[in-house]
Amino acid sequence: MIPPTVVIVGAGLGGLSCAIQCRRWGLRVHVLERAPKILQIGAGIQIPPNAGRVLATYGVLPEIRKKAIQVESLGLRRYADGSLLTERPLGKEFRDAMGAPWLVVHRADYHDILLKEAERLGAVVELDAEVVDVDVSETKVTLRSGKVIAGDVIVGADGLSSVVRDKVLNTPVAPFETGDLAYRATFSLEQLQALNDPEIEKLCQRHTVTLWMGPDRHCVFYPIRNGKEYNLVLLRPDNLPTNVRTTQGDLDEMKESFTGWDEVVTKIVSCVPSVLKWKLMHLQELDCWQKNCTTLIGDACHPTLPYQAQGSAMAVEDGGVLGLLLGIAHARLGGKLPADRIKQILSLFENLRKHRTTVNVQGAVHNRWFYHLPDGEEQAKRDKVLKEVNWAQPKPGPYEWASSTYQDQLLGYDVLREAGKVFETWWKDIENGDGR
Numbered sequence: 001m002i003p004p005t006v007v008i009v010g011a012g013l014g015g016l017s018c019a020i021q022c023r024r025w026g027l028r029v030h031v032l033e034r035a036p037k038i039l040q041i042g043a044g045i046q047i048p049p050n051a052g053r054v055l056a057t058y059g060v061l062p063e064i065r066k067k068a069i070q071v072e073s074l075g076l077r078r079y080a081d082g083s084l085l086t087e088r089p090l091g092k093e094f095r096d097a098m099g100a101p102w103l104v105v106h107r108a109d110y111h112d113i114l115l116k117e118a119e120r121l122g123a124v125v126e127l128d129a130e131v132v133d134v135d136v137s138e139t140k141v142t143l144r145s146g147k148v149i150a151g152d153v154i155v156g157a158d159g160l161s162s163v164v165r166d167k168v169l170n171t172p173v174a175p176f177e178t179g180d181l182a183y184r185a186t187f188s189l190e191q192l193q194a195l196n197d198p199e200i201e202k203l204c205q206r207h208t209v210t211l212w213m214g215p216d217r218h219c220v221f222y223p224i225r226n227g228k229e230y231n232l233v234l235l236r237p238d239n240l241p242t243n244v245r246t247t248q249g250d251l252d253e254m255k256e257s258f259t260g261w262d263e264v265v266t267k268i269v270s271c272v273p274s275v276l277k278w279k280l281m282h283l284q285e286l287d288c289w290q291k292n293c294t295t296l297i298g299d300a301c302h303p304t305l306p307y308q309a310q311g312s313a314m315a316v317e318d319g320g321v322l323g324l325l326l327g328i329a330h331a332r333l334g335g336k337l338p339a340d341r342i343k344q345i346l347s348l349f350e351n352l353r354k355h356r357t358t359v360n361v362q363g364a365v366h367n368r369w370f371y372h373l374p375d376g377e378e379q380a381k382r383d384k385v386l387k388e389v390n391w392a393q394p395k396p397g398p399y400e401w402a403s404s405t406y407q408d409q410l411l412g413y414d415v416l417r418e419a420g421k422v423f424e425t426w427w428k429d430i431e432n433g434d435g436r
Helices: 013-024 049-058 061-067 092-098 107-120 163-169 189-193 198-204 251-257 263-270 311-332 339-371 377-387 404-411 415-431
Strands: 005-009 028-032 044-047 073-078 084-089 103-106 124-126 131-135 140-143 148-150 153-156 176-188 208-214 217-224 229-237 246-248 276-282 294-296
Touching (some): 005 013, 013 028, 013 049, 013 107, 013 311, 044 107, 044 217, 049 415, 061 107, 084 092, 084 377, 176 189, 189 198, 189 229, 198 263, 229 251, 229 263, 294 339, 311 415
Parallel strands (some): 005 028, 005 153, 028 124, 153 294
Antiparallel strands (some): 073 084, 131 140, 176 229, 208 217, 217 229, 246 276
16 A cells, blocks of 8 residues: 655755654655755754754654754843843753753754655655645645646645745735844854953853843854854844845944944954844734645744744644654554545644644744843843742743743643644544544
8 A cells, every 4th residue: 555645845844854754654755845955054053852852753863962062051141241140051950851952053964964864764855846836625736847746745844935825825925024133153163262252262161052132132152063163143123125035244234233242242243254144034823724635834834033942943843743643643544544534634733733833933022022122120120030040940930031831831842742642632532433
């Protein structure tokens, strides 16, 4: 019996996660990537423990850890003088509680490991395969070349400007500007050492994600590639033209944007050789993610602002959960997966994922406000609360970054285990004649 075919549009982290999970359950997988070749591009990316747990299930976490750095702590600092407001330890106690470490890695290394694993498991990854049309009635896609590819399931993992989304919703949904932009840069340890600054040397000796918070902007800094390179992200108000998403950044403009900040920040910024400038875009919450046997995952349906280090993590979770649900159903049905059951699975997937991803999107929006508070009463209150946090006994609080309840639900959630439980409940309903 020929297994069902899952056509995945987009070979990003979420699409590859879905490909890996589907292959682990014996489904045929055809990944369509518009890029003519996979380039070693990108910068640093964080892998929080909720994503790490999924990667551990796939068996790729040890390989990722060879390329990644295990983060020892997360630190928040005041922009003007660099004073430490709070530092959350991420040692053994944290790892044991969350089920995985917090890692930072170069995106290219991360992507390469997932791509190789998907292909090792037998997924077909086709490059230079831009999807220009999707027939959700017939479950097939058309490429720019004119080639038509049919499957049993179509997964839109094609990001913020998703082609699949427009067909699922039967109307275009355009991303909108957030009012922020990001400068992204990487540079070598040698460049930092050449600054001969004791404070920067101390920072480089620690495996820490450091974030400086200031009015309307913030800065994130952490090591990648075994500490031989460093990742820098600077967030500030957007001044790019409406129709420009990304461009080469102006170094003088970037430096001027952070004039008056902690000398550590300004010195780090001074050694950046080149920088990319990205307009941050968002999307209104979608009413639905799926239609017939086609569904969306990741940024195609719930893009999140980069203020919580969860964008790629949620896409990896999506891929893992969707592949798991399809795979279990395929196994329970004796190798069959008829269209009516696929539709039910996709509905189950959406119901399972929508609340969690919505909370994450809202959490990132909250963090944007939290990071960018202007100097004043609310900022002073925030700083006081952070200084008083006892990470040995964290408590719920007014700020989600430091709230034990929020963070435990975000980072400690075992998404695959919970998906398995939801499936079993649904399956019992099916057997009892109560499933729809």
